Amino acid sequence: MHTALQRNRGTDMNRVVIIGGGPGGYEAAHVAAQLGADVVVVDTDGLGGSAVLTDCVPSKSLIAAAEVMDQVAHAVDLGITFHDDHADADTGHMKVDLKKINQRVLALAAEQSADIQAGLERAGVRIVRGRGRLDGAKKVVVDLAEGGTETLAADSILVATGAAPRTLTSAQPDGERILTWEQVYDLDETPESLVVVGSGVTGAEFACAYLALGIPVTLVSSRDRVLPGEDADASAVLEDVAKRKGMTVLSKSRMESVTRDGDVVTVTLSDGRSVQASHVILALGSIPNTADLGLEDAGVLLDDGGFIRVDRVSRTSAPGVYAAGDCTGVFMLASVAAMQGRIAMWHHLGDAVAPLDLKTVSSNVFTAPEISTVGVSQAAVDAGKVDAEVVMLPLAGNPRAKMQGVQDGFVKLFCRPGTGGVIGGVVVGPKASELIHPLSLAVAHGLTADQVAQAFTVYPSMSGSIAEAARRLHHVDEYKF
Numbered sequence: 001m002h003t004a005l006q007r008n009r010g011t012d013m014n015r016v017v018i019i020g021g022g023p024g025g026y027e028a029a030h031v032a033a034q035l036g037a038d039v040v041v042v043d044t045d046g047l048g049g050s051a052v053l054t055d056c057v058p059s060k061s062l063i064a065a066a067e068v069m070d071q072v073a074h075a076v077d078l079g080i081t082f083h084d085d086h087a088d089a090d091t092g093h094m095k096v097d098l099k100k101i102n103q104r105v106l107a108l109a110a111e112q113s114a115d116i117q118a119g120l121e122r123a124g125v126r127i128v129r130g131r132g133r134l135d136g137a138k139k140v141v142v143d144l145a146e147g148g149t150e151t152l153a154a155d156s157i158l159v160a161t162g163a164a165p166r167t168l169t170s171a172q173p174d175g176e177r178i179l180t181w182e183q184v185y186d187l188d189e190t191p192e193s194l195v196v197v198g199s200g201v202t203g204a205e206f207a208c209a210y211l212a213l214g215i216p217v218t219l220v221s222s223r224d225r226v227l228p229g230e231d232a233d234a235s236a237v238l239e240d241v242a243k244r245k246g247m248t249v250l251s252k253s254r255m256e257s258v259t260r261d262g263d264v265v266t267v268t269l270s271d272g273r274s275v276q277a278s279h280v281i282l283a284l285g286s287i288p289n290t291a292d293l294g295l296e297d298a299g300v301l302l303d304d305g306g307f308i309r310v311d312r313v314s315r316t317s318a319p320g321v322y323a324a325g326d327c328t329g330v331f332m333l334a335s336v337a338a339m340q341g342r343i344a345m346w347h348h349l350g351d352a353v354a355p356l357d358l359k360t361v362s363s364n365v366f367t368a369p370e371i372s373t374v375g376v377s378q379a380a381v382d383a384g385k386v387d388a389e390v391v392m393l394p395l396a397g398n399p400r401a402k403m404q405g406v407q408d409g410f411v412k413l414f415c416r417p418g419t420g421g422v423i424g425g426v427v428v429g430p431k432a433s434e435l436i437h438p439l440s441l442a443v444a445h446g447l448t449a450d451q452v453a454q455a456f457t458v459y460p461s462m463s464g465s466i467a468e469a470a471r472r473l474h475h476v477d478e479y480k481f
């Protein structure tokens, strides 16, 4: 596959300049380097991007601590008791040291960023610290971190600049008590109480994590349910569990403003109500980092939200300019950003490439319980956009779930009515992120429900419920003589 490209090496190397060192950028850099291009990554904040430094990696590391607290709180149901003389909290009589948790989180993020940088350097990629912008479609000008500018000529440019937290003029973060999700790791004391504004994936994950860490949490949700973009059955389970654990969920409540008076932060809602806490996290969505990049002058079209328009091989409207990741607004996930970046380079450098297929993307909401999805959604089926048979099986009937005291969650499977081909699934439960993989394989490789059902599962295991759901989609009629 690589012969044509290897011809370039040393003589007429293809020059690729990548702006942004997140998953969209660094995964593309690896592909381009492997295919023999001369690759430069321009990055402001550190390799790994927001994914590694402020978003996925830190939040999931924080959630790892929250999961332990959740398990401890639940231990008593399994017959484990704690000595009274050590008792000082409801959450299993343990104390949370948020400063230590945050130190660990930030150290992990820094290590991962350093690993990514080292990996790129080993692959022969040049890294330039600074802010890049396009000067036409064949040049990138960098305002270097150490001062001065550098101009990089390019045969191809990949824009992978990500997105940043959305804020409002009436709700400005101060980095101390009014926080974006990027600022929470600077907390060195545990908040007395917390309001999370926004009940998308980011808001739901932080609300669940801090609740598990023992902090009273109010979740302000502008919609009638939390996680409006997720499977409705799944968000109903999550909301029920969260409320049972003590979270206050304010539905259909739009935040108007956030103000601070000393140690007290007040969130005022558009209907005039207000809620107070010691800290607020704003999780109002993201805006793409596409301003002042010279995109329009280079012929790159943006949509109304400022996201870069791309096709399924990551091409923008400007020949030779590709874009990947959150700046394109296509499924804002690290995994999708990485795939868009790789696809861009496979396409540009002439390797075999299949266009991005969003029907096979799996994703997970790291709440308690986790919510994992792949393929078509219930909403698409209900709207008549997809013809599918659906089976939903509560986890409570699963033997392993009973042993582990798991009462909430389910497995849902979607298959084509005629062929039985699996086209989607939802798993809600502990470690759903790991359980979704067999369904992800089934969707990606066109397996039928029967094929999923006939593969062995371990007894007892949660994955037994996936096979059981698939068995329920079996049609006896098709096998009659």
Ligand SMILES: Cc1cc2nc3c(=O)[nH]c(=O)nc-3n(C[C@H](O)[C@H](O)[C@H](O)COP(=O)(O)OP(=O)(O)OC[C@H]3O[C@@H](n4cnc5c(N)ncnc54)[C@H](O)[C@@H]3O)c2cc1C
Binding pocket: 019, 020, 021, 022, 023, 024, 025, 042, 043, 044, 045, 046, 048, 049, 050, 051, 052, 054, 055, 056, 057, 059, 060, 130, 131, 132, 133, 160, 161, 162, 163, 181, 202, 289, 293, 324, 325, 326, 327, 331, 332, 333, 334, 335, 336, 337
């Ligand atoms: C709280 C939170 C948790 C998340 N958790 C997950 C998760 O668990 N799993 C998952 O799949 N996704 C998760 N996501 C989404 C994921 O973080 C993003 O989809 C991913 O970071 C997108 O990668 P990217 O390469 O497009 O951009 P980024 O990771 O944002 O990287 C872009 C980089 O480009 C740099 N940059 C910007 N402008 C310039 C410029 N002009 N010059 C040079 N450099 C520039 C930025 O500083 C940044 O470092 C989460 C998001 C949030 C907010």
Ligand SMILES: NC(=O)c1ccc[n+]([C@@H]2O[C@H](COP(=O)([O-])OP(=O)(O)OC[C@H]3O[C@@H](n4cnc5c(N)ncnc54)[C@H](O)[C@@H]3O)[C@@H](O)[C@H]2O)c1
Binding pocket: 197, 198, 199, 200, 201, 202, 203, 205, 220, 221, 222, 223, 228, 229, 253, 254, 255, 256, 283, 284, 285, 286, 331, 332, 333, 363, 364, 365, 366
């Ligand atoms: N586990 C993961 O993979 C993960 C984790 C976090 C984020 N992400 C990705 O990042 C992207 C963005 O997710 P997000 O949750 O940050 O943003 P989002 O846009 O999905 O959700 C923001 C929410 O805030 C609400 N909101 C906005 N203004 C408000 C106001 N004034 N008052 C009350 N509510 C208000 C919106 O209605 C919306 O529901 C998603 O695509 C998501 O998949 C992924």
